[in-house]
Amino acid sequence: MKIWRVMELINWTADYFKKNGIQSARLDAELLLGHILNKSRLQLYMDFDRIVAKEYLARYRELIKKRVERVPIAYLTNHKEFMSLSFYVDESVLIPRPETEVLVETVLKLQSDGSQVLDLGTGSGAIVVTLAKQRADWKFVATDISPEAIAVAKKNAQRYEVAERIIFLQSDLFESFDESMKFDYIVANPPYISSNEIPTLMPEIRDYEPRIAIDGGPTGLNFIDRLVAEAPKFLTENGQLVFEFGYQQDDTVGNLIQSNPQYTDCDIIKDYAGIERVVVARVGSRGG
Structure with missing residues (x-):
């Protein structure tokens, strides 16, 4: 099984989202991975070389699939910032x-x-x-x-x-x-x-x-x-x-x-x- 690191996973997901017509492709990739790993976007980039464990990958794939179906990010993460x-x-x-x-x-x-x-x-x-x-x-x-x-x-x-x-x-x-x-x-x-x-x-x-x-x-x-x-x-x-x-x-x-x-x-x-x-x-x- 391929070993995925944080940065290459973000890059791959952003490209996949872009191909599927999602405008905020990179941001969405970051938000979903950050949600799965319980990390901020800044923390993701600080840990860019971290290997993403298999159990996280499975959950991340599910979220990617739902996002391609155009489920809003806020519903996938159960979070929205307001003021x-x-x-x-x-x-x-x-x-x-x-x-x-x-x-x-x-x-x-x-x-x-x-x-x-x-x-x-x-x-x-x-x-x-x-x-x-x-x-x-x-x-x-x-x-x-x-x-x-x-x-x-x-x-x-x-x-x-x-x-x-x-x-x-x-x-x-x-x-x-x-x-x-x-x-x-x-x-x-x-x-x-x-x-x-x-x-x-x-x-x-x-x-x-x-x-x-x-x-x-x-x-x-x-x-x-x-x-x-x-x-x-x-x-x-x-x-x-x-x-x-x-x-x-x-x-x-x-x-x-x-x-x-x-x-x-x-x-x-x-x-x-x-x-x-x-x-x-x-x-x-x-x-x-």
């Missing part, structure tokens, strides 16, 4: 994206003492757990329609010791709430891709990420429409709704909010690529 925190992910939750970090950063800039925050469609819990890590005096409720997603979010909250400040509920948007429950901030990364666009997505997204987390209906706005319409009932005076939306949806989202008299103003925030990505909508005081 410098490591989150457990599996196929029951959407993989956290860098653009969603803009949503979290936006909420943190709106800080007020002892805020009550509702995270709708929490998925992996990336948003609510990161906020809870950053704001020790805030209280949170996090919901998802999927019990499997709630289990993942709880796992991540326990990992970062914030679970005692987060109430997790299985709910379809606001269905489990009555109007006596009020929040200073309601945050969400709702499904916003139109149904007819989904077949055109990369196979990693189209075939593996949960459809319920990406499919926004015929226009991509099914959940956003409900969110904008229903959120004011659950916001405190001058409370704010903060959510992510899709490419070129900024005008539609802005018009939706401006046409609702319960909102007094809204701001659109761009992501790191300069694309309009997050909206902050404020409701007025109850008196006027």
